Amino acid sequence: MRKSKLIELNNVGIVVENIDNAIKFFQEIGLELEGRMMVEGEWAGRVTGLGNQSVEVAMLVTPDRHGRIELSRFVSPEPVSDHRTAPVNSLGYLRVMFRVDNLDELLNRLTKHGAEIVGEVVNYGNIYKLCYIRGVEGLLIGLAEQLDTKTVTNILKNNK
Structure with missing residues (x-):
C-alpha cells in the first residue's frame, strides 16, 4: 500500500459566539471571506461525533x-x-500566527476593534517584530512582521 503524503494545511477551525464580529475582525487582519453557510444534520454529526448538529x-x-x-x-x-x-x-490548540507587513499600523486598527496586546511587542533577534493579542471574543492571535529575510532563509537552510 502506498504511504499517504501530506498535501497542504487546509484550515484551522475556531468556534465563536458571534460569527459576524469574528468575520469582521479577521477581515481587518487581511483575510477574505470565501464563503458562509449552515452545516446541519446527522451526516455532519457523524464526522464530529456530536450527533445531529446545526452549525x-x-x-x-x-x-x-x-x-x-x-x-x-x-x-x-x-x-x-x-x-x-x-x-x-x-494544553491544546491555542493560537493562530499571521505574518504581516506593517505590525504597528495593524495594531492601531485592531485596538479600535477591541484587541489588546498580551505582554508587549518584541524584537526577536532583529528577525521578527512580534506580539500576541487578545482579539475578538478573547481569541489569542500571534502577529509577526519579518524584519530580515536573509537571516530567516539562512536559518531554515541550516536546519534542514
Whole structure:
C-alpha cells in the first residue's frame, strides 16, 4: 500500500459566539471571506461525533490563498467549554500566527476593534517584530512582521 503524503494545511477551525464580529475582525487582519453557510444534520454529526448538529460556518482565506480559518458558531449542540482566555502555556490548540507587513499600523486598527496586546511587542533577534493579542471574543492571535529575510532563509537552510 502506498504511504499517504501530506498535501497542504487546509484550515484551522475556531468556534465563536458571534460569527459576524469574528468575520469582521479577521477581515481587518487581511483575510477574505470565501464563503458562509449552515452545516446541519446527522451526516455532519457523524464526522464530529456530536450527533445531529446545526452549525453556521464561515471560511476565510489568506491573501496568498494557501491558508484558511474556518469560523464555526454552534447553534446545536451548544458549546460545552470555553478556552478563549486560557494563557499561552495551556494544553491544546491555542493560537493562530499571521505574518504581516506593517505590525504597528495593524495594531492601531485592531485596538479600535477591541484587541489588546498580551505582554508587549518584541524584537526577536532583529528577525521578527512580534506580539500576541487578545482579539475578538478573547481569541489569542500571534502577529509577526519579518524584519530580515536573509537571516530567516539562512536559518531554515541550516536546519534542514
